[in-house]
Amino acid sequence: MEKQKTTYIYSDVRFGEENKYSKIALEADELYHYMYQHGEVIQVMEFLDKNLDSKENGFIEIGSALGGSFHCWANIIKGGKKISVDLPLDESNTPYPAHVSGIIPNYIQERVKTWKKNHSNVHQILGDSMNIENINKVEEMLDGEKVDFLFIDGNHSYEYHKGDFQNYSKFVRPGGIIAFHDIFGQYRHFWQELLNSEPDNCIEIMDTFTDSNDNRHFEPNKDGVGVRGPGIGIYKKK
Numbered sequence: 001m002e003k004q005k006t007t008y009i010y011s012d013v014r015f016g017e018e019n020k021y022s023k024i025a026l027e028a029d030e031l032y033h034y035m036y037q038h039g040e041v042i043q044v045m046e047f048l049d050k051n052l053d054s055k056e057n058g059f060i061e062i063g064s065a066l067g068g069s070f071h072c073w074a075n076i077i078k079g080g081k082k083i084s085v086d087l088p089l090d091e092s093n094t095p096y097p098a099h100v101s102g103i104i105p106n107y108i109q110e111r112v113k114t115w116k117k118n119h120s121n122v123h124q125i126l127g128d129s130m131n132i133e134n135i136n137k138v139e140e141m142l143d144g145e146k147v148d149f150l151f152i153d154g155n156h157s158y159e160y161h162k163g164d165f166q167n168y169s170k171f172v173r174p175g176g177i178i179a180f181h182d183i184f185g186q187y188r189h190f191w192q193e194l195l196n197s198e199p200d201n202c203i204e205i206m207d208t209f210t211d212s213n214d215n216r217h218f219e220p221n222k223d224g225v226g227v228r229g230p231g232i233g234i235y236k237k238k
Contacts, residue, residue: 021042021045021046021049022038022042024042024045024071024072024075024076025038025041025042025045025068025072027071028067028068028069028071028072029068031067031068031071031114031118032066032067032068032071032111032114033066040181040205040206040230040231040232041068041069041072041232043205043232044072044179044205044232044234045072045073045075045076047177047203047205047234048073048076048077048148048149048177049076051177052077052148052149052175052176052177053175054148054175055076055077055078055079055148056077056078056079056080056148057077057079057080057145057146057147057148057173057176058077058079058080058081058082058083058121058145058147058148058149059073059074059077059080059082059083059147059148059149059150059151060083060084060085060138060147060149060150060151060168060171060172061073061082061083061084061085061086061150061151061153062085062086062129062150062151062152062153062154062164062168063085063086063129063152063153063154063155063181064084064086064111064124064153065086065153066111067111067112067114067115069151069153070082070084070111070115071114071115071118071119073149073151074115074118074119074122075119077148077149078119078120080121080145080147080148081121081123081141081142081145081147082115082119082120082121082122082123083123083124083125083138083141083142083147084112084115084122084123084124084125085125085127085129085134085138085154085168086124086125086126086129086154087126087127087128087154088126088127112124123141125137125138129154129155129160129163129164129167129168130155130159130160130163130164130167135167135168138168138171139171142171146171146172146173146176147171147172147173147176148172148173148176148177149172149176149177149178149179150168150169150171150172150176150177150178150179151179151181152164152165152168152178152179152180152181153180153181153182156182156187158189158190161180161187161189161190161191162190162193165178165180165190165194169237172237173237174237174238175236175237176236176237177234177235177236177237178234178235178236178237179232179233179234179235180232180233180235181230181231181232182230182231183204183230183231183232183233184206184230184231185230187230191233194233194235195233198235201235201236201238202233202234202235203233203234203235204231204232204233204234205231205232205233205234206231206232
């Protein structure tokens with residue numbers, strides 16, 4: 001990893017490009033009906049593929065929603081155990097738009113079947129990621145093994161961002177990658193602390209746009225370019 005913080009800036013147009021990462025994202029969109037921020041997920045897949053020295057040790061995803069991002073990681077990290085830790089969402093607590101939220105109850109139940117149909121060694125834990133019983137379940141599942149990748153995309157409060165990092169980073173091998181979704185705007189808090197303490201070990205991935213009339217997560221950066229999308233922070237474990 002480079003010695004200084006690097007920012008990758010792309011557009012969502014990458015979702016339509018013909019490369020293996022965009023094809024995986026398209027497949028995820030078809031299988032799971034909804035993929036949020038395709039451009040950022042595509043960039044993370046590419047980063048993992050090119051920077052992980054091993055992709056045979058599995059991954060943990062905290063917060064899997066309809067299952068699309070889990071599918072993407074499983075296409076890059078094909079070996080090892082693939083573990084999802086997530087609350088059983090329903091229509092009363094979903095963050096998704098109306099046309100998507102109506103299918104969530106069924107898909108939370110069905111997504112693990114689709115995962116298992118397409119990938120090996122899949123495990124699902126339905127419950128609060130901060131619950132010690134669920135942390136212990138992950139530990140038991142791994143049985144001393146360490147994963148290549150941890151994706152944190154559950155509850156976005158400061159307490160959970162920090163707690164999920166502290167509780168689950170111990171399951172990531174040295175040289176593995178830990179990523180945080182939603183690092184811009186109101187959820188920047190813990191990621192900013194990590195960035196301040198270890199700037200040489202952090203990378204920020206985002207999509208950008210310049211239309212200030214489009215207020216989706218709009219936040220001007222220091223260059224005057226709008227940040228579109230919640231962003232993904234990547235941290236390499238020492």
